Amino acid sequence: MRTLPKRLKKGDTVGIIAPSSPPNLENLQKALPFLEGLGLKVKLGKxxxxxxxYLAGDDDARLADxxxxxxxxxxxxxxxxGGGYGAARYADRIDYSMIKENPKVFWGYSDITFLHxxxxxxxxxxxxxxxxxxxxVGKEEFHERSARMFGQMFGPFELHYSEEISLLTSITGGIAEGELVGGNLSLLRSSIGTRFEIDVKGKILLIEDIDEEPFRVDxxxxxxxxxxKFDEVAGxxxxxxxxxxxxxxxxSLTLDQVFDDYFSDLKVPVVKGFKIGxxxxxxxxxxxxxxxxxxxGKTLTILPGVE
Structure with a gap:
């Protein structure tokens, strides 16, 4: 059972870091008022x-932040x-005991998958x-629903995803319960054979990616x-x-053909179409x-991520 971080409250300070590539500083500045609108103060990483x-400073600097x-x-x-590339370069030097003693909300995706x-x-x-x-957040196309999702940092509420949000397709049926793990597929793949290899046994695996042709996803x-991994996964x-x-x-095959090749014979539920990524x-x-x-029923329900 993993530790839930404490919920945030108005007036709290959040740290902003670039664990991977250099962020677009103009977009970053545009995003800060969004956090202030949530009642948060910010502390910027060095x-x-x-x-x-392609890195936001050397490995030592990003690890220190x-x-x-x-x-x-x-x-x-x-x-x-932001993401990009580089978080995995210092993963073997992170003080996990210290993090375990100081559990906090930690938020990101893409290359951050390796840190997750x-x-x-x-x-x-x-x-x-x-x-x-x-x-x-700092881009014009940032969606209102995306903005609302930050609310889960402030209170323990259950998430429910159904076709009211996006069209979903069930590749295989059934019901699975377990921890939700995963993230960016290329980062999950890069963990194989390392001490950070993704553990999916009895868990529900999330995969997403960007700019990958079907043969690369394959x-x-x-x-x-x-x-x-697909022998052990719950869903x-x-x-x-x-x-x-x-x-x-x-x-080329289509991406849907690739997914069918790998998942249509699995004996666990597999559902595609989630707007996650x-x-x-x-x-x-x-x-x-x-x-x-x-x-x-083509639904995903997730228990709260904060206490």
Whole structure:
């Protein structure tokens, strides 16, 4: 049973960090009033404005920001400015014992998936897969429903996803209950064979991704299959796969064909069409919280992610 972080309240301070790539600073500035509108104060990480190629400063700087925000007693929660690449580079140096002693709301997605998996498995903390400041909140297309999803940081309420939100398709039926884990498929694949390999035994696996052609999704799902992940899983939630169009459609399977190849014979519920991922609106979810996937009724219910 993972630890639930304490709920945020108005007047709290949240730390803003860039665990991976340099965020768009203009979009970040546009996003800060949104947090202020929620009644939150902000504390900016030191590496936010740093650049080392495709990284927001060197690994030591980004790791130091992560540690500092979890250790700081004045910081009640941590929200990532953006993703990109780089969080996995220092995952083996994170002080998980310290994080376990200082459980806080931790919010992000995409490349942050590697941190969600690592923190969930080694600090046993529920974390949040949701929109980030520079990548999402600071853009004009940021959706009202995406904004409302931040409310789950402030109170323990149950989430319920049905076809009232988006069209859902059941690949296989049945009902599964278990912890919701996962996130970005390419990051989950990159965990295979490491000490941070995603644990899906008896759990409901969420997958989503962006800019991946069907053959690439196929390759990643095949690695998870050969790592026996689909033998152990209780159910699968297929989120948004943005921009999956193949460069040569006449020589490609469709993404739906790929999903059918891997999931149609599974004996567990698999449902696709969830607006979870690089999309608007973006339905935020607590990873590590208990969930119920109904493949027949096409619903996903998730227990609160804060206490």
């Amino acid at each position: 590496s936010l404005k740093e650049k080392r190629g 992560l540690h500092a925000m979890f250790e700081d007693p004045e910081v009640a929660g941590i929200i990532c400015a 998996t690592a923190i969930g498995q080694y600090a046993e903390l529920v974390t949040f897969h949701g929109p980030m400041l520079a990548s999402d 390759e990643m799902l095949n690695q998870l299959r050969m790592a026996r 699968i939630v297929i989120g948004d796969f943005k921009n999956p169009e193949p460069k040569k459609p006449e020589k 690089h999309c608007e609106p973006h339905f935020s979810v607590p990873l590590g919280a208990k969930a119920r996937l109904d493949g027949d």
